Amino acid sequence: MSQPTLIWLQSSPYNSSAAREALDYTLALAAVDCPVQLLLSGPAVCLLLPNNDFSAALQLKDCSKLLGLLPLYDLAAPLVCQDSLHQYQIDPKQLHHAITRLSRQQLAERLALCQQVVTF
Amino acid sequence: MSQPTLIWLQSSPYNSSAAREALDYTLALAAVDCPVQLLLSGPAVCLLLPNNDFSAALQLKDCSKLLGLLPLYDLAAPLVCQDSLHQYQIDPKQLHHAITRLSRQQLAERLALCQQVVTF
C-alpha cells in the first residue's frame, strides 16, 4: 500500500486548531515513513503568505513554520489549489515554500490516487 | 437597562454544541430575570422542524425540546428569520413552537434595540 494518505487542509489558519493539528498529523505520519501528501485549499492557502510575524505580535504559535519542516521529512511539496491562490491574490512567485499548483481537474486526479483521505 | 440581550443562534443544530449551549445560555439568563431574546437564522431554523426523534434514533439530546421551555421562563417567542425559513422550505403553520417571523429589515430594527448581542 504505497498510495499516500492525503491530508487535506481547507480550514482557516488561526481561528481554530485545525491547521496546526493537520500539520502535526502530517509530520507524525511522515516520521514513521507512512507515505503522506499535504493539500491546501480555500482559506488554508493563506498559511503560505510570507512576511508574517505571529509569535512576536500576537503571542501565537506560527503554524507556517511547520510547512518548512516538510522537506526535512522527505515529503513532497504541498499541493495547492490554484483557484484558491488566485482568489486570495497570492502570487506563487513570492512564497517562501515550494508548492505544486494544481487546477481543479488535476486535484480530482490526485485525489483518485490516494487511498486514504483526512480532511481538516 | 431593560433592553434585552439578544442571543443569536445561526449554527447547525447537531454538528456542534453551539445550539445546545446557546439555549442553555438563554434559559440561564432568563432564570435570573435578565431580559433576553432568542433569534434563529440560517441552519438554526432547522431546530424548529417538527416530527424529529433524536433521543431514540440517535442517542442524542434533543435540543428542540429546550425551545419548549421558553414560555415557562416568560420569554417571548423566538425571532426567526423569514428568509431562512423560506430557504429551508419550512412551513410556519406546521411548527410546534410559537415564533415571530421577521424580514431582514425587521431583524435590523430589532438588533438595534438590543444593547448586548451574543452569537452562537
Next chain:
Amino acid sequence: MKLVHWIYPELPAQPLLSQLAPQDLLLLRQDGCYSLLLDWPQLPCRSLVLATDLKARGLNVKAAWQSIEDSVWVELAAQASQVVLWPK
C-alpha cells in the same frame, strides 16, 4: 468510486460538485440531511442520504435521492476507492 460524505446543512461550494464523477457517490449524513431541504443543482453522480439520520430529523427523502440503511453505508465504504469527509 469515491464515497463523499457531506455533513453540513448547506449546499457545498462549487469545488465539490466539480470533483464528483459519474461513478462517485454523495452521501448526506448528520446535519447534512437538512441540506435536502435546499435546492440542489443537478448532480453528475448518485446521491444518497443516511436513513437513520434523516428520520431522526423528521425529514423525508426527496426525488433524485435515495435513502440507505447503515448496512449499505458500510458496504459502500468497504467498496469505495476512498472515503472522504468533504470539508466546508
Next chain:
Amino acid sequence: MKLVHWIYPELPAQPLLSQLAPQDLLLLRQDGCYSLLLDWPQLPCRSLVLATDLKARGLNVKAAWQSIEDSVWVELAAQASQVVLWPK
C-alpha cells in the same frame, strides 16, 4: 452605531451586508484580516481592520479600508450602541 466584528477569512453572506447602516462600522480582525485579499463589494459603512492582526499576517491595508490600533478599537466598542461578533 453598531460595531460589527468579522473574523472569518471569507466574504460574509449577503445578510450581513444588508444589515449594515451608514453609521455602522465593520471591523476585520483575527483571520478576518485575510478576507481583505478578496473582492469586497462596495459597503454602505466605514470599513476597518485591526492593525496588529493585519501586520502579524504580513498584510497591508487596502484602499477603502482603514487600519486601527487597539486603543481605537476599545473606544469604538465603548461608544457603540452594540458590539456584534457576526456569525458565519
Next chain:
Amino acid sequence: MTTFALLLTESPFASQAFQSCLRFAKAAVLANHQVEHIFLYQNAVLAASAAIDLPSDEPNAAALLADFCQQQRIPLLFCSTAAEKRGLSLQPDQLNAGYQLAGLAEHAMRLSQCHQLVQF
C-alpha cells in the same frame, strides 16, 4: 472483509460524530468487516476524561462507544499530544475506562494495515 480505521475529530458532547462512528462500527462488525482501531484526535480526545459529568437525561456518547469497543476488543485510542494541549490529565485514574493513550505514530503505523479510513 475490509479492514477499517475510524477517525474521530469532533467533541463527543452535543455533536453527532461519536454516535455516527458507533453505528458505523456496529454495522461493520455485523457484516464481518474488521474495525482495526478507532483514533480520537483534536477535540474528540475530550471523551477520554473520567470527569465528564452530563445531566442525567443526556446520553453519554463517549461511554457508549467505549462499551462497544471493549466488548468487541476494538482498540480505542486517543492522541496524547492533542489531550495534553487541551488540559486532559493523563493519570490513569482520571481517564475513562476503555480509552487508551496513544501517539500519532501508533495511529500512523496501524493506518498502514487498514484498507479504509473513515472520518466522522
Next chain:
Amino acid sequence: MTTFALLLTESPFASQAFQSCLRFAKAAVLANHQVEHIFLYQNAVLAASAAIDLPSDEPNAAALLADFCQQQRIPLLFCSTAAEKRGLSLQPDQLNAGYQLAGLAEHAMRLSQCHQLVQF
C-alpha cells in the same frame, strides 16, 4: 468610563481568541475603562485546566490572560456546566490559578451591570 463584560467561547489552544481578548482588556484598562469580568463558555472553559501541557515554544494564552486578570483584579470566570460536560475536573488543585468556577447565573447577573458585552 465604560463597563465591559468580555465573553470567550473558543478553545485557548491554537485560536487567536484569548490573545485578542487579552489585548482588548489591556487597552481598555489603559484607557480607564472597566473590565467588570471575563466569562469563559463553550470550549473556552478548557483554559481552566491545570493539566494543560504545551510544547515549550508555544505561548500559553490561558496563563497570560490569568496573569493579567490577577494583576488587575479582574474576575476571570468559567462556566461550571460547560466544564463538566467537557470532562474538566473541578477539584481546586486541578484548576489553573486565576480561573474561578462560576455559573451562568453569575455571568447573567454581572452582565446587567455592564454597558457592553464584547465576544471574541
